[in-house]
Amino acid sequence: MRAIAYSATGDSSVLQLVDRDVREPGAGEVRVRVVVSGVNPTDWKARAGGRPGAATPFAEVVPNQDGSGIVDAVGEGVDGYAVGDRVWMFLAAHERPTGTAQEVTVLPASRVVHLPDAASFELGASLGVPALTAHRALTVHENGPDRLAPGALEGRTVLVAGGAGAVGHAAIQLARWAGARVITTISSPEKATLATAAGAHHVVNYRTDAAARAIRDLAPDGIDQVVEVSPARNAELNARVIANHGSISVYATDGGAEMRLDVRHHFARNVRYQFLLLYTVGDAPLAAAAEDVTRAVGDGALPVGEDAGLPLTRFALERTADAHDAVEQGAVGKVLIDVAPDASAPVVGS
CATH class of the missing domain: 3.90.180.10 (Medium-chain alcohol dehydrogenases, catalytic domain)
Structure with missing residues (x-):
């Protein structure tokens, strides 16, 4: 599968398009085929680090905390999710090496939330941190x-x-x-x-x-x-x-x-x-917030797009560096990465 990764902190040029194996989800984990990845200020700040060339917390890091996609495998002990479920994700890269800037991501079930049927993947990827x-x-x-x-x-x-x-x-x-x-x-x-x-x-x-x-x-x-x-x-x-x-x-x-x-x-x-x-707010407030936000989405209360007050700027996965630069330079609205524009397309390597 295609992924964006970096092994040292610095400007957006450290982000590289790489090919990586798709792994199976472990106990308590869900594997998601990413459709849209969302970029936040914390994503480029984590990538930049305190100084260029500094060591990263893991040997290789895939950035971006937020995203949306489709469940394609469920680990042992996970209830409430099935293959084919539409979901949105949050804090995917927090204290973990892999975020959503890749075609497939594996993350704890606690950071995966059902996306209401009427909600678009671009909306799902715009939730998360904001x-x-x-x-x-x-x-x-x-x-x-x-x-x-x-x-x-x-x-x-x-x-x-x-x-x-x-x-x-x-x-x-x-x-x-x-x-x-x-x-x-x-x-x-x-x-x-x-x-x-x-x-x-x-x-x-x-x-x-x-x-x-x-x-x-x-x-x-x-x-x-x-x-x-x-x-x-x-x-x-x-x-x-x-x-x-x-x-x-x-x-x-x-x-x-x-x-x-x-x-x-x-x-x-x-x-x-x-x-x-x-x-650092803790799991209980995050879970409560995710539940309330999903209810608001279901009520149609969190639309995105310029008509709803949040213009969307979109990039392809291979242009993740440009997406990070756009956020760093203060792009108005939300910056998104279209990982799989055709949600029905298979992921190479899956």
């Missing part, structure tokens, strides 16, 4: 809920920073599906169009609007939950708009790794800052 991160960000408020479903966030006002990004897009969709009123900040009219298409009720351009005043006009009682991509840049804004007992969920450090907070102000409002990293 949707699970968004779910976690929306379920850490001190007054709950810890699960999402229609009505779970009824009466809440959610502010999504960077609503045109992949996580922001998923957060808008999940929050709206769960009944929240959604405000998002963006940096251009083009991104405002995307955030609105995703389902945001209101958009605020933080570059041209008086953002805090605009948000306060929309939410006089304050923001209940913030989904934050840039805590350093937005700390002052969040302080000015957060409600009493509000929560600020930080999932990235865009704009700087350090921030300054007015401690007295946050004391007075009982504000909760919740930092979250999907890779």
Whole structure:
């Protein structure tokens, strides 16, 4: 089978198209014929490493955490999956040597999720890291809920920073599906169009609007939950708009790794800052998030594509390096790799 692999960290030129054997799934594992692989910022960052030429955690690494495909073998002790099932995958390469940038991948059954029949493979490959991160960000408020479903966030006002990004897009969709009123900040009219298409009720351009005043006009009682991509840049804004007992969920450090907070102000409002990293959050939250996200997909709440606010940029498997470069250079929307454009085609070597 064809796979993309690297044996030393560095720029995208370390990614090589190779031919590898297809292995049988072991106990507790599922083998999936990959149709679409999704690329996230963590994928190129893991490949780049701390410095070029550094050793990789395994002798050879196949990148990419997310993807979608069709089950073609099931290991001993695995229940609930059968050959031919359509699935989406997450954290495929976390603490493991092989991700989804290959024609066939074998991974623990706990990282494989049924893909509803009406959902496309491109949608399945766009879930994973973005949707699970968004779910976690929306379920850490001190007054709950810890699960999402229609009505779970009824009466809440959610502010999504960077609503045109992949996580922001998923957060808008999940929050709206769960009944929240959604405000998002963006940096251009083009991104405002995307955030609105995703389902945001209101958009605020933080570059041209008086953002805090605009948000306060929309939410006089304050923001209940913030989904934050840039805590350093937005700390002052969040302080000015957060409600009493509000929560600020930080999932990235865009704009700087350090921030300054007015401690007295946050004391007075009982504000909760919740930092979250999907890779260390634990199995139980991941499983709960995967279940809720799949329900949202089944309800039609997480569409992708430009009309839904998430443009898709696609590459063939042999152009995985270009896909990584696109994400590193800040491509708007979601970058996907078409591993097997014809889902019915056999995989050489299987």
